[in-house]
Structure formats: structure tokens, C-alpha cells
Amino acid sequence: MQIAQKKRCRICGWVLNNSALPFDFMGKGRLWGSGLSQTQDAFVEFRRVQKSYDGEVLVVKDLNLKLPKGEFLTMLGPSGSGKTTCLMMLAGFETATHGEILLDGQPINNIPPHKRGIGMVFQNYALFPHMTVGENLSFPLEVRKIGKADREVKVKRALDMVEMGDFINRRPAQLSGGQQQRIALARALVFEPELVLMDEPLGALDKQLREKMQFEITDLAHRLGITVVYVTHDQTEALTMSDRVAVFNDGVIQQIAPPDVLYESPDNSFVAQFIGENNTLAGVVDSIDGDVCQVKLDSGDIIDATPVNVSKVGERTLVSIRPERVEANPKRLKKGAHTLKAEVLEFIYMGDVFRTRLRVAGNDEFIMKTRNAPDQQRLTPGEEIEIGWLPTDCRALDA
Amino acid sequence: MTETTGPLLAADGTPLKRKLAQSLFRSRARAFGLTLPLLAFIIVVFVIPIAQFLTQAVVDDRYSSLMPKSTIALAEWDGVSEPSEALAAAVVADLALAKENKTIGKVATRVNREKSGARSLFTKTARRAAKMEAPFLDALYERDKKWRDIEIWQGMKVASKKYTAAYLAASVDRKITADGKIVRQDEQRRIHITLFQKTIWIAFLVTLFTFLLGYPVAFLLSTLPMRTSNLLLILVLLPFWTSLLVRTTAWIAMLQGEGVLNDLFVAFGIAGDDARFSMIYNLTGTLIAMTHILLPFMILPLYSVMKTIPPSYTRAAKSMGATDWTTFWRVYFPQSVPGIGAGALLVFILAISFYITPALVGGQDGQMISNFIDYHMRGSLNWNLAAALGGVLLVIVLFLFWVYDRVVGIDNMKLG
Missing domain, CATH: 2.40.50.140 (Nucleic acid-binding proteins)
Known part of the structure; x- marks a missing residue:
């Protein structure tokens, strides 16, 4: 798909029409300017990240993680293992107690969530109930001040992508769980972010639909060339969808490896017990x-x-x-x-x-x-x- | 089975709907039976007295029962020509009777409502009525030349009707003339419309203030952790455990000329000692005290609605690039509207009928329609007008309720 080849702002994910930016439109020069000089293949990086909510217990202990552009990484682990906290830190809804999180070589610790340009799919979909499907998809484009004509084209393209083009005037409450999930996916992708985070997005669906959506999400991610960080506690989901899986337990990544390696050569007994x-x-x-x-x-x-x-x-x-x-x-x-x-x-x-x-x-x-x-x-x-x-x-x- | 065009039948051949009703009857009857004591209580002590009282707005048989003869004569009179001798005779006979029965005061008061000056005329005439001789009309003219004023007679004709719209008309600054036309009240007697307007305005302002003050509090309550929010909720509810009277008088202590606030203003040099703010016994005092008293009624519905808005909505909005303000205005606020609707309606309806607080701290310009109803109940003893004013207030509230339903939708309201 050609979307991936277009030039984009690396933080907000906008597709840029002219390659040279005349001014620092994000208001943070270091985000854009110095990024070019750094030759790192890690698109997302956690450097010695620690997180504590109460100052007594570390929920995330010394996390180091690198993922290259275009990778589908799953964070897998039991509840309370710190995987969702990591995702929230990456999205900007939680701040790291210690350490740095880098997006495309730039530290993003101090950038508010709305300026990170990261798409996100939530467990309960978080579709705005007072807006129609079309308005929901149009929302991220409106706040980016994209013109009406452009918005309509993008919304339509995103809906067609998830095969929901006929539902543009429906309200979220009128859709089934699977349909809502597709709309949530389309909404996270409509503003063409390079990084998309998914927080147990299929948790509320029944088994059959979940398997279908697993395939659709991975297919879409690979077609668009986006980088995905996916959180789940379902090991089958992790194995079938991911390029690599990071198994979390007790705030530490126990093993990070492709699914087959993880299954066949677990590094420790936790991973061996947890996977399969x-x-x-x-x-x-x-x-x-x-x-x-x-x-x-x-x-x-x-x-x-x-x-x-x-x-x-x-x-x-x-x-x-x-x-x-x-x-x-x-x-x-x-x-x-x-x-x-x-x-x-x-x-x-x-x-x-x-x-x-x-x-x-x-x-x-x-x-x-x-x-x-x-x-x-x-x-x-x-x-x-x-x-x-x-x-x-x-x-x-x-x- | 293709001939199933009629109603569905149960196994024994009775229609399914009737069968269903029968099977549900017992449980329904029991549920209804449990509510019966409360229902009976409400009907006996609430619905019936109020309904009976409200009928006084249109029913007034004081004149017709105390002055029976002239009532018949007045009904025959056309209301414009000079009163006939027969009418005058009936009036004199009735006045003599009323004097004897010591009910002349009531009659005089009743007619005085239609035409001022009638009271003294009636009591004065009644003292001699028994000794008057034909021709009675001239006798009346001789007794007092006010009898020559046709408006007195017209006032009597209006007062003699058992069913009258006169009080309802009076409550909206109109009066009914003897020939049945509705005209505006004399300039100096037009007070009710202005008072209704002011009442609605005060209720609106109080609703607005409670919203402005309560919204952030409710938001804070809904976002804080359970332990802290419960504690703060108790603080919100604390005023409920104190008598309304105590809270109102506390505001007097706070706001009066030599009160706490003014002392502070003087101490900090905001106001001169000789130019203290007058914050009580006026509109300001009414607004401040009512806003404080009604604040919980705004906060609670708002809180209960806000608590159900999942934080993932605001997170989703921010992840899509919306600023804090856009997130609030486009995503959070629309979802809190049911709470605003419920809170605003609750506060407005309570405020529009507020009585004690404006009576205590309202002074001259902070009075509301309820205070006037109270005056007619206890001061002027014009219960009919009080009933009419109450009826009009009820209609206004119901009308606003209807408007609210049309604009916001009643099922869009959440009380908890």
C-alpha cells in the first residue's frame, strides 16, 4: 500500500505533501530537526523504563525494548504484569517514573498524548456514543484542521478498508461488537499514524469473531506497513498475530522472541508454562x-x-x-x-x-x-x- | 398451520394475552398492594387538599351564599343600564340580612376586591339597611353617592358569580368587567406578571450559578479515587443534614452589614467602613443563599452521570490529537448533558417555588411569587387569589417541563 511510502511527520503521523518543512509546526524543534542525524533502526524504544504508582512497588522494572518500523509486537502477560502500563506510557497517559521512551529516536516523555500522533484502539472500543460512525472517524481529522473535502475522502477510504462503508450514518449503539471493533480500528487508522497501539481490542468478542478479526488486523497492519504494539493476555492471539511477542511477568519482560521461538525454546519456566x-x-x-x-x-x-x-x-x-x-x-x-x-x-x-x-x-x-x-x-x-x-x-x- | 390469523391461543383455547394477564395478575396485585399505604397517604393528605384548594381559584360562593336575593337580581341585570328598583330592593334586603348575621364584613371584602372603596360603602350602608324604605334605589343614593357609580354595581355582579375566572385573571394582571370582557388591570395594580417574571429570572440565575459552581465539583468527585470522593461527597451532602432555616440564618450572619464578609472586606480595605456592601435583604442575598442551598441538587445528578463516563473516551480523543479543551467540549461535555438536564430541571423547579429563604433574606426586591402566595394566604386572607397564583405557577412549571421534554427529551435525563 502506498500510504506507507509517503513522507510523514514522524510524531503526529501527518502525511506531508512537501518534503521540506518551512517552519517548526509542532513547536518542538528537537522532534523533527535532530531526528534525521540519528541513525537508529529502532522506531520505538524503551530505555531503562521504570514505573511506580505508589512509590513503594515497581509495576514496571527496568524495561528495555526496541522495535523496528513495521513490526507487529505483542505484549503478553497475566493481569498486573505491567503490559498495559507500558502501553499507556507509550501513549502518554502515564508518565514513566524513570527512564526514557523514544519514538523514532526522539524522547517523548514530555510530549502530551495529543501531540504524539499515535493511533490507539481500546478494549471497549471507546467509540463516542453521541456521534455517528462518520463523525467518529472524522473527529481526528477535524482536530488536525483537515478540510471537509479531504476528510470525507479519508473517512470513506478508512471505512472501505474495514468493509464498513455502508454504516457511515449509524450510531455506535446500533452496531454489533465486531462492527464496533472495525470502526474503532478504522478510527485509529484514519489519520494515518505510523504507530498504532491496541489494548486488548478483541477481548469482548466471541471466539469465532475474534479469530476472524485477528487475521484482519494483522493483514491490515502488514498492508499499511504500520508498526503495532498489541496488548493481550490471550497467548493464542499473541502467537497467531505477532512478528514478535514480549512476555511480561512481574514488571519484567521474561522473553521477547518470534512466536515459534517462544513456543519451542522458552527461556524460563514462566514462559514455558504461560505459552501453550x-x-x-x-x-x-x-x-x-x-x-x-x-x-x-x-x-x-x-x-x-x-x-x-x-x-x-x-x-x-x-x-x-x-x-x-x-x-x-x-x-x-x-x-x-x-x-x-x-x-x-x-x-x-x-x-x-x-x-x-x-x-x-x-x-x-x-x-x-x-x-x-x-x-x-x-x-x-x-x-x-x-x-x-x-x-x-x-x-x-x-x- | 396456515390459519393462524386470529389471536394466539394458549393450550386450553383462551387467548394468550388474557392467559398472560391472568398469570401475572397475582404478582402485580401484590406489588400494587405494597404501594397502597403510601398511595392512600399521598391521596388523602396531598392530592385531595391541593386539588380542593386549587378549585378555590375558580369557585367563590361567598357573595352568592351570603347575599342570595341580590345574586339572582344581579344575574338578570345587563351590567350597563342603571340598576332597577328590584335590584336595589334585593341588595338592601341582603345587606340587612348580612348585618344581622354578622357576615357583612366578608361580603364587603369580597366586593372590595373588584372595586376598591366598596368595603366602607357596604359596611356603612348595611348599618342602616334594616331601616331603609322604598324606593330603595333612591335610599341607597341618599345614603352614599358612591352608589351612583356604576362600577360598584358591576363589581357586585362579578362577585356574585359562583364560578369565576376573576382570580385567575387577577393573577395575570387582568380583570373581568361586568359584561364579561377581560381587560388589563389598572397600571398601579399590575404586579403579578412582573413578579412571575422575576421569579423565573431568579430561578434561572440560581440554576445557572449552581451549574457553574457544581459542574467542576461533580467532575472532581467523579475522577477522584473512591475513598477521597466518598469523603468529599459527604461534605457535599452535609448541608442536607442541617435545617434550611439554620442555613438561611447563617447566611444572614455572613452577609449582613456588620457580618463576617463585610468585616473581612473592611479589614482588607476592599470596602470602606462607612460604605459596606449590602448583600442581604435584597436580590443578591436571595441569589447567594438559594445557590448555596440548591447546589447539592445540581452536583448529585451530575456526579452520577459523570461517574458512568468511561475515561477511555477522553483518552481516545487525546490519542486522536484533540487538545484538552476539544476533548472536553466535543467528547466529555456532550455525554454529561443528561446530568446537566436532570440537575438543571431539579434546581429550577425547586427554585421557582422557593419561599423561606427569599422571605428571610430577600428584603424588598428579593421576593418571589411564593412569598406573595403566602401573603394572600396569611395576610390578606384572599385564598382564592392565592390558589389562582399557585395554579398559574403550577402551569408554568408543567409548561417548562414540557418544553424541556421537547428540547432535551425526558428520557435523556438521569437522576442517579
């Missing part, structure tokens, strides 16, 4: 040899694992194995796989997969997911079986 389903076995590190370590489980079994954040022998560890990496069919077990005895506690037929709950090394909640295939046997509770996995799929994490 995960089996954990507690034990003590027995030996470490390069990228293989041996863990003595509490049940006495010794297994091989990949050391991730264990450093010395004798340390407590949680070994993490994804349910779908566990195999019970001896024919399917790969070479070098590690086997362990297990007792079947529960067998659930789920259509495409079988979900089996096992007792493994004293853990009653060990889940195995096996694909429904002709050669896959169906297990019965009480059965004693042998299960196995590859040591590379088995990660020794912090306890």
Missing part, C-alpha cells in the same frame, strides 16, 4: 556437559535434557516437555529418544488429537497429545505404557 500447554518434571541437575545435561528427577529417574538456564550441578530445575512432543507408540519413537514408564490415568478422544493424562515420575498431570492416525493406538486407563521424547525437546529450566 506444558509438562513439568521437578528434579536436580546431575551433570552438565555442553548442550546436554542430566537431571535426576525427584522420583529417582535420570533423564537427558537441554540445559537452558541451569548453570551448576546440584541446582533445582523444572524440566519442560511439550505434550505433543511426547510419543507412546514405539514405532514412532525417534532414534535417541529417552523413554520412561507411565501409567494411563485418563484418555480423551478429541477428534484430531488424543489427549492422554499420565502419571510420569510421580506427576499425575502429565499430558500427552498424540495425533489421530490409523496406526495410533487408543489407550485405556490403568494401562502401563512406555513413553519417550527427544532430549532436545526436553528443556531444563529454572525451578
Whole structure:
């Protein structure tokens, strides 16, 4: 889409018709003038940002984050993990207690929200109930003093973009949740910001609609080339939508990585537990040899694992194995796989997969997911079986 | 099933609507039964007395019941020609009767309302009425030449009607002549229209002031954290726990010539000791005291509406580039309008009928229509006019209510 290639003001997101600005129209020379000399590829940057509301507890602890232009970054984490606070600091509704937030190389700590030019989509959509859809979309253009004819063109284009062109004269109350969501999206994009923040925008929608909107939002973001910071507590949403995911817990980013890396190589047990389903076995590190370590489980079994954040022998560890990496069919077990005895506690037929709950090394909640295939046997509770996995799929994490 | 053109039927063949009404009857009857004591109480002590009192605005049988003979004669008289001998005879007979029954005072007062000077004429004539002999008309003329004035007779004709629009007319500075025309009251007797105008003006000003003072307070209350806002809300409600009389007299202590405020003004050199501000016993005093007393009625509806406006609206507006003022004016303010409507209507209707405060601190120019109604109730004992004035006030309030409904919409109002 050509919008992305136009020259814009880097703070407010206006598309500029002439490349040279005759005067400092934002009233803040440093925003525009010195930005050109800095050669940083980070479009948004958090530098050692801390935030406390009461002076006693840090909600955000020493946050460092860089994201390049055009990236779709999701901040994922349980409630109270500091992700929304980060978003609000970026939008300008909260001030950082310490540290700097930079937008396109310029510190924006002291710029009020309305001068940041960042589009925002809210959880409850925040569509103005006393205005029609058209007036809602026209609002950001009006406050930018864009002429009426131009406004109408832009509003129409934005509505067409979300396929809501026929709803221009409706009131928000007359729209369904999904339709309101689209209008909120169009309103955040109509003034062509380069950065758009979304605060759990799909939280109020039902599952089917949510999945549809997930696709539409990512598609739109990539087509327009905008940078998106997306906050959610839904890990599926984070995995399916993002270029990178930052997992928050306790005011700290636990891991920031593309979805596949996050899922397959979690850095610590919080990430492993939070993203997807995960089996954990507690034990003590027995030996470490390069990228293989041996863990003595509490049940006495010794297994091989990949050391991730264990450093010395004798340390407590949680070994993490994804349910779908566990195999019970001896024919399917790969070479070098590690086997362990297990007792079947529960067998659930789920259509495409079988979900089996096992007792493994004293853990009653060990889940195995096996694909429904002709050669896959169906297990019965009480059965004693042998299960196995590859040591590379088995990660020794912090306890 | 294609023949379902008639009303839907329940399983046993009765129409569904009737069935539904039957099944809901019990619960409805019980709910209604619970409200019955209050309903009965309100009807007995509120609705009936008020309705009865308001009828006095158009019903006045004082003359017709006390002076029965002349009432019939006056009804036959055309109101312009010279009174007939028969009419004069009836009047003299009635006056003699009234004198005997000691009701002449009431009759004289009644006629005096239509034509001043009638009271003394009636009492004077009544003293001799029993001894008067035919021809009665000449006897009356002889007794007092005022009887030659046709307006006295016309006044009697108006007063003799049991159902009369005279009081309603008087309450809007009109009078009804003997031949049934409605004309404007004499210049010096036109007071009610001005008073109604002033009452509406005072109510409007008080509404405006409470809005200007209350809006920021309500906004603050709605944005503060729960603990602090609850504390402040108690401070807003505190005046409710004090008697209206106490609050009003407190304002007298504050505002009077030797009062707290004036002392401060003098101390700070804002006013000279010999030129203190007169802030009480005038319009200023009424406005200040009423604004203070009615302020909570503005703040509470505003607060309850503002509390429901999510902060994400203002955030959204700012994220789209709106300045603080634009955000307030285009986004926040329109959503607080239901609260403004409710508060303004509440304050206005309470203010338009305010009585104690203007009576105590209003002086000459701070009086409102209620004070005049009170005067007619207790001072002049003209209950009919009081009822008429009250009726007109009620109509004005209902009319404004109707206008409000048309302009703002009554369902656009939130009281809490």
C-alpha cells in the first residue's frame, strides 16, 4: 500500500505533501530537526523504563525494548504484569517514573498524548456514543484542521478498508461488537499514524469473531506497513498475530522472541508454562556437559535434557516437555529418544488429537497429545505404557 | 398451520394475552398492594387538599351564599343600564340580612376586591339597611353617592358569580368587567406578571450559578479515587443534614452589614467602613443563599452521570490529537448533558417555588411569587387569589417541563 511510502511527520503521523518543512509546526524543534542525524533502526524504544504508582512497588522494572518500523509486537502477560502500563506510557497517559521512551529516536516523555500522533484502539472500543460512525472517524481529522473535502475522502477510504462503508450514518449503539471493533480500528487508522497501539481490542468478542478479526488486523497492519504494539493476555492471539511477542511477568519482560521461538525454546519456566500447554518434571541437575545435561528427577529417574538456564550441578530445575512432543507408540519413537514408564490415568478422544493424562515420575498431570492416525493406538486407563521424547525437546529450566 | 390469523391461543383455547394477564395478575396485585399505604397517604393528605384548594381559584360562593336575593337580581341585570328598583330592593334586603348575621364584613371584602372603596360603602350602608324604605334605589343614593357609580354595581355582579375566572385573571394582571370582557388591570395594580417574571429570572440565575459552581465539583468527585470522593461527597451532602432555616440564618450572619464578609472586606480595605456592601435583604442575598442551598441538587445528578463516563473516551480523543479543551467540549461535555438536564430541571423547579429563604433574606426586591402566595394566604386572607397564583405557577412549571421534554427529551435525563 502506498500510504506507507509517503513522507510523514514522524510524531503526529501527518502525511506531508512537501518534503521540506518551512517552519517548526509542532513547536518542538528537537522532534523533527535532530531526528534525521540519528541513525537508529529502532522506531520505538524503551530505555531503562521504570514505573511506580505508589512509590513503594515497581509495576514496571527496568524495561528495555526496541522495535523496528513495521513490526507487529505483542505484549503478553497475566493481569498486573505491567503490559498495559507500558502501553499507556507509550501513549502518554502515564508518565514513566524513570527512564526514557523514544519514538523514532526522539524522547517523548514530555510530549502530551495529543501531540504524539499515535493511533490507539481500546478494549471497549471507546467509540463516542453521541456521534455517528462518520463523525467518529472524522473527529481526528477535524482536530488536525483537515478540510471537509479531504476528510470525507479519508473517512470513506478508512471505512472501505474495514468493509464498513455502508454504516457511515449509524450510531455506535446500533452496531454489533465486531462492527464496533472495525470502526474503532478504522478510527485509529484514519489519520494515518505510523504507530498504532491496541489494548486488548478483541477481548469482548466471541471466539469465532475474534479469530476472524485477528487475521484482519494483522493483514491490515502488514498492508499499511504500520508498526503495532498489541496488548493481550490471550497467548493464542499473541502467537497467531505477532512478528514478535514480549512476555511480561512481574514488571519484567521474561522473553521477547518470534512466536515459534517462544513456543519451542522458552527461556524460563514462566514462559514455558504461560505459552501453550506444558509438562513439568521437578528434579536436580546431575551433570552438565555442553548442550546436554542430566537431571535426576525427584522420583529417582535420570533423564537427558537441554540445559537452558541451569548453570551448576546440584541446582533445582523444572524440566519442560511439550505434550505433543511426547510419543507412546514405539514405532514412532525417534532414534535417541529417552523413554520412561507411565501409567494411563485418563484418555480423551478429541477428534484430531488424543489427549492422554499420565502419571510420569510421580506427576499425575502429565499430558500427552498424540495425533489421530490409523496406526495410533487408543489407550485405556490403568494401562502401563512406555513413553519417550527427544532430549532436545526436553528443556531444563529454572525451578 | 396456515390459519393462524386470529389471536394466539394458549393450550386450553383462551387467548394468550388474557392467559398472560391472568398469570401475572397475582404478582402485580401484590406489588400494587405494597404501594397502597403510601398511595392512600399521598391521596388523602396531598392530592385531595391541593386539588380542593386549587378549585378555590375558580369557585367563590361567598357573595352568592351570603347575599342570595341580590345574586339572582344581579344575574338578570345587563351590567350597563342603571340598576332597577328590584335590584336595589334585593341588595338592601341582603345587606340587612348580612348585618344581622354578622357576615357583612366578608361580603364587603369580597366586593372590595373588584372595586376598591366598596368595603366602607357596604359596611356603612348595611348599618342602616334594616331601616331603609322604598324606593330603595333612591335610599341607597341618599345614603352614599358612591352608589351612583356604576362600577360598584358591576363589581357586585362579578362577585356574585359562583364560578369565576376573576382570580385567575387577577393573577395575570387582568380583570373581568361586568359584561364579561377581560381587560388589563389598572397600571398601579399590575404586579403579578412582573413578579412571575422575576421569579423565573431568579430561578434561572440560581440554576445557572449552581451549574457553574457544581459542574467542576461533580467532575472532581467523579475522577477522584473512591475513598477521597466518598469523603468529599459527604461534605457535599452535609448541608442536607442541617435545617434550611439554620442555613438561611447563617447566611444572614455572613452577609449582613456588620457580618463576617463585610468585616473581612473592611479589614482588607476592599470596602470602606462607612460604605459596606449590602448583600442581604435584597436580590443578591436571595441569589447567594438559594445557590448555596440548591447546589447539592445540581452536583448529585451530575456526579452520577459523570461517574458512568468511561475515561477511555477522553483518552481516545487525546490519542486522536484533540487538545484538552476539544476533548472536553466535543467528547466529555456532550455525554454529561443528561446530568446537566436532570440537575438543571431539579434546581429550577425547586427554585421557582422557593419561599423561606427569599422571605428571610430577600428584603424588598428579593421576593418571589411564593412569598406573595403566602401573603394572600396569611395576610390578606384572599385564598382564592392565592390558589389562582399557585395554579398559574403550577402551569408554568408543567409548561417548562414540557418544553424541556421537547428540547432535551425526558428520557435523556438521569437522576442517579
